[in-house]
Amino acid sequence: MDAILDASRLICDTLSAGGRWWVFGTGHSHMIAEEFYGRAGGLTDIHPILEPALMLHESLTKSTLLERRAGLADDLLEVHGLTRGDVIVIASNSGRNAVPVEMAEGAQQRGVAVIAITSMAHSRSVTSRAPSGKKLFELADVVIDNCGTPGDAAVDGEQGGVGATVLVSASHTHSAPGAWCGTIHPLLPAALDLAQIDAVAHQIGSALPQVRSVDLVQSVAPVTGVGSNRNDPARPVDTTVGVLAALLPGNHSAGPIGLIVDHACHPTVLGPDSTAWSPDWVTGLRDGLAASLGPVPVLFLQGAAGDVSTRFTRRCPTTAEAIRIGRRVAAGALSALESARPVDPADGIDAHRAGSYEATSSYADAAEARRLLSELTAIATLTGPAGT
Known part of the structure; x- marks a missing residue:
């Protein structure tokens, strides 16, 4: 005063x-x-x-x-x-x-x-x-x-699973909006669209008043027949699906009010000739969960899916096949939900998997990568994007 x-x-x-x-x-x-x-x-x-x-x-x-x-x-x-x-x-x-x-x-x-x-x-x-x-x-x-708190916000990050950091990321730059990330390769030029970025930030900000305290549960369950190594189907892949669910305190029997589901496999059933805007097999995941849980918001995380696709598991590149494969993931997610355990605030969210993984491709060293990038840049300069 x-x-x-x-x-x-x-x-x-x-x-x-x-x-x-x-x-x-x-x-x-x-x-x-x-x-x-x-x-x-x-x-x-x-x-x-x-x-x-x-x-x-x-x-x-x-x-x-x-x-x-x-x-x-x-x-x-x-x-x-x-x-x-x-x-x-x-x-x-x-x-x-x-x-x-x-x-x-x-x-x-x-x-x-x-x-x-x-x-x-x-x-x-x-x-x-x-x-x-x-x-x-x-x-x-x-x-x-003005007695404000650092960072503008006044939500206690220790309550209700509300974290201090929010990370928004496209899980794979093959499908990331060019307007969000700009040019990621000399042969794939793209311009940032600040209006789109602002719109995303606005949507996140407008959701903050709806933040509520929840109880978090998590689990992992097996899932097969979804993806395999696209170079050699005999090589190991992750055969699990993880679930993080938000439940209303004191009313867990009502079921989750939101889910995060992760599985490491590219959603590529439809193939490169399809020009439809589609979640691919994630459609089946979404529909399978909705059939059991109702219209619950679901966030899908693709996970570390390098060289893992449906190349050897899909029967044909159709929407019906994408839904069939996605429902296998949904079945695994529902199984995980049945055995979900509370998240221990002391340990945090367990994002680890037990399994065997190995590199399946050889990559250039730094010097060779720079040489290749210079060649690609020169090609892009001479031919433009249409030259690809």
């Missing part, structure tokens, strides 16, 4: 002396500037610095990159004309990025008083991204601690 009173006195003294009151923030913190500005019944002589490129509505990825760019703050100060005798409120939860830090540095150099709104817990837990190595709270005349 003392800091808020000190800030209010500083702003009052500035306005009384003919100075101007500026407000600024990047990313989500730009909303602090909008909160001050244009309020009915509030002060009208408030000057927000709202740079669209640093806000979220154009691109989450772009604003994240730009708020870390050194030198941009000085340009903004010059464009808006902050001068001695003014005061600026700068909001930044972490207080570490180059733009808010350099905004404070540049303001002080111009004789402008600085009020910071930041999370002291967050700021003290991270390093600065500014060239000076300073953080926002170290440069302000008045610091208002």
